[in-house]
Amino acid sequence: MRVLVTGGAGYIGSHTVVSLLEDGHEVEVVDNLVNGNAEAVRRAGELAGAEVPLHEVDLADAAATADLLSRIDVDAVIHFAALKAVGESTQKPLEYYANNLGTTFSLLAAMRENDVRTLVFSSSATVYGEKAPVPYVEDFEPLDSSSTYGQTKVMTERILTDVAAADPRWRIALLRYFNPVGAHPSGRIGEDPRGIPNNLVPFIAQVAVGRREKLSVFGGDYPTTDGTCERDYIHVQDVAEGHVVALDAIAAGDAAVHTWNLGSGQGTSVLEMIGSFERASGREIPHEVVARRAGDLPAFWADPTKAERELGWRTARSVDDMCRDTWNWQSQNPQGYADA
Ligand SMILES: NC(=O)c1ccc[n+]([C@@H]2O[C@H](COP(=O)([O-])OP(=O)(O)OC[C@H]3O[C@@H](n4cnc5c(N)ncnc54)[C@H](O)[C@@H]3O)[C@@H](O)[C@H]2O)c1
CATH class of the missing domain: 3.90.25.10 (UDP-galactose 4-epimerase, domain 1)
Incomplete structure (x- = not known):
């Protein structure tokens, strides 16, 4: 498949670019580099022996996003682009809602316009809030989160579910990650936080x-x-491989919205x-x-059993x-x- 990776210059996105290329997909990246690095995209391509185009576009800009999607030809999108600092999100709620929801609105509209309806979304364990029993199971309701950042994930899951209900051609995977850490074993790409690390x-x-x-x-x-x-720590390579199997599964299966935890248990x-x-x-x-x-x-x-049962995926590291x-x-x- 030809896959557009939003936020592919960031930590998890750059590792997923390598895994997608190694699985035989073609990849393009869109990132405004607010927290990512062009060098990460270059090195990800180098690791897999491919050139990866990087489009420097702010996805919260609906016109620029529509223009990008009309110029490139992709079959699916993996949507990582977001602001992710939990503490900062509570200080800057407007910026977080505008960016994390705005990017999603622009992207969904542009995808629909160009007949692309296969999407993998980066959700988070934070959507389970403070009341879910441990271990967290995908069908827990109601979702909630104590931070603005977490609320953007709860809301985006809801938006995607509503979009798919209105047009059942959408194939969507909501991946709830636990705590991704680690780096590519080559040491060429890894997490490079700006300022004081939050994690x-x-x-x-x-x-x-x-x-x-x-x-x-x-x-x-x-x-x-x-x-x-x-906490449930998960190697970023396992997270990246989880995206590839989830994408392959939704592309091959019936149109639907699926939710999978990506955690070790x-x-x-x-x-x-x-x-x-x-x-x-x-x-x-x-x-x-x-x-x-x-x-x-x-x-x-x-509780990682749903991903294992339905995707054949479990953590290996x-x-x-x-x-x-x-x-x-x-x-x-x-x-x-x-x-x-
Ligand atoms: N790292 C974690 O612990 C964790 C856990 C659960 C979920 N997630 C989610 O996974 C995704 C990726 O996380 P990460 O750790 O790789 O973060 P990251 O900050 O390294 O990557 C996000 C990328 O998105 C880009 N971006 C942000 N806003 C953008 C915009 N408006 N237009 C274009 N690009 C934009 C940034 O420049 C960055 O490169 C995020 O959605 C995050 O919320 C991360």
Whole structure:
């Protein structure tokens, strides 16, 4: 298939570009580079031995998006483009709603106009909110989220469901990812956060490489195995491969909206993650347990059985693999793509 990857210059998008190319698809990327990097697209193409066109377009601009879709010829879209910083989203709700919903509106209108109705959407475990029982199962209702970022995912899932109800030719996959970490095993592409990392593993990696002094562990008195929060970490390569199998499945199956968790089904605590990273890097990670952070849930993970049953997909890589590959990327690129 010819696949347009929105947000393909970002972390998960660039890894998915490699997996799509390796699976025999042709790929084009659209990204406004607000949080992505053209070098990531170049390297993704290089890893798979292909040239990947990068269209620098703001997808919240409906006219520019319509123009792009009219000029390129694609069969399907994987929609990663979004702003994703949970804390920032609560400070800047208008910007987050405008960008994350605006990109989706422009894209859906342009896809419909050009008769493209196959879409894979990046949703998130955050849509399960605070009331879902652990492990999280896809049919839980009602969806909710405590952050503006999370609400954009809840709303986009609803918008896509309504669009498909009105026109049953749409084939849509809503993929709810848990906590993607790791990097391509080559160390050529990886996560390159701007400013202070919002997520645990990029922060640990920057401490290990000497860019930051120490890690704050938020809360050591949760009702978990060692008192620190537990999350379901998933290797970004597993996430990328999940997109390829989901795309292949919806393209081959009946028109419908499908929801699949992409998670490992296991919780890993902050202290376990630090230990694994110390083993992978051979470096000590200075850290200090501080007060809990408002809004953090103690522990959650996916029930991954639906994706396994329906897609034949399950995670293949361990937490140690995630730490090894993150360290490989970070130690080869201490300043991320700025080293290029
Ligand atoms: N990383 C995670 O932990 C995680 C977890 C669950 C879901 N997700 C979702 O997965 C997707 C990809 O996440 P990521 O971690 O790769 O983030 P990322 O920031 O690395 O990638 C997103 C890309 O979208 C681009 N973008 C944003 N707004 C745009 C616009 N208006 N027009 C064009 N391009 C635009 C950015 O420049 C960036 O390259 C996002 O939708 C995110 O919400 C991520």
